[in-house]
Amino acid sequence: MSVYKMTRYTLATSIFNRITGVILSVGLILLVYWLMAVASGTRAYENAHETLSAGIFKLVYAGLLVAFCYHLVAGMRHLVWDTGRGLERAQSKRSAAIVVTVSIVLMLVLGYWLFLAAGRAQ
16 A cells, blocks of 8 residues: 555545445345346246346446446556556546546446347347
8 A cells, every 4th residue: 555645536536446346246146146046947037037127226237337337447547556657646636537537438338238228129
C-alpha cells in the first residue's frame, strides 16, 4: 500500500471496486442456484426459471451488470497501477474519470444488448 499515493480519486475508485467485488460475490449465489437447477432436471429448472424471471430479479440483474462493468474496468486500472504507472495525482484523477466513463458506456451497451435487444429477438 505504501507505493500508492492515496488521493480522494484513488480512494473512492478503489473502495467502489471492492464494493462491486462483494456485490458480484453475493450475485454468485444466483448463478449457483440456477446451475443447480439445471443439473437437477426439468422440474427444478422450470421452478428456477419461474423464480428468476420475476420482475424484482431484473433489478438485481441490472445491479449486477453495473457492478460487473465497474469492477471490470476498475480492475484493469488496478493492474496498470500494479506496474507503477498512473499513480500521480493528475493521472489518478484522469484515470478515475476514464474508469467511470468507460464503465457507463459498457453498462449501456451491455444493458441494451441484454435487456432490450434480447427481448426483441424472442
